[in-house]
Amino acid sequence: MPQTLIRRFLLLLALLALLPLAGCLQDSASYAWPEKDHAITLIRNQSWPWQDTMSVEVVALRLPECNSGMSVKDIPIKSDITLFKAPDEYAEPVFIVRMNKRHFAVSTQSCQVQEFKEAPPDPGSKLGAFQEKDGKFSFVPEGL
Numbered sequence: 001m002p003q004t005l006i007r008r009f010l011l012l013l014a015l016l017a018l019l020p021l022a023g024c025l026q027d028s029a030s031y032a033w034p035e036k037d038h039a040i041t042l043i044r045n046q047s048w049p050w051q052d053t054m055s056v057e058v059v060a061l062r063l064p065e066c067n068s069g070m071s072v073k074d075i076p077i078k079s080d081i082t083l084f085k086a087p088d089e090y091a092e093p094v095f096i097v098r099m100n101k102r103h104f105a106v107s108t109q110s111c112q113v114q115e116f117k118e119a120p121p122d123p124g125s126k127l128g129a130f131q132e133k134d135g136k137f138s139f140v141p142e143g144l
Helices: 002-021
Strands: 025-032 038-046 053-062 066-076 081-085 095-099 102-107 112-115 125-133 136-141
Touching: 025 125, 025 136, 038 095, 053 102, 053 112, 066 102, 066 112
Parallel strands: none
Antiparallel strands: 025 038, 038 053, 053 066, 081 095, 081 125, 095 102, 102 112, 125 136
């Protein structure tokens, strides 16, 4: 009988040890446009359930040549994440991702993601937002 009690106790202890990890966040969403080999993907990661911030990988994809990005740390969990098509004044087609008060230029042409030092005066036309929809992190186009 003591062996059975010890095993049950160890099993309960193992299950309790996993509880803190249950609230962690790790998911992704993508914006893809008509050229099916182009996309902007965001990968969210929250290491611990008690954190109120997350890291977000912003990835520019143009397969098979381009798969590059950058990690953005300390983004509040409840941040609005919006995607814009930048005005044509840029040297190449650029998309702007706004997370909280930070802005990032994303180019699948040059395969780069860069943070703006200051917010651009005109981020361009709003394409939509990366947000929870029906319990899943998704890109939700503007107007839906």
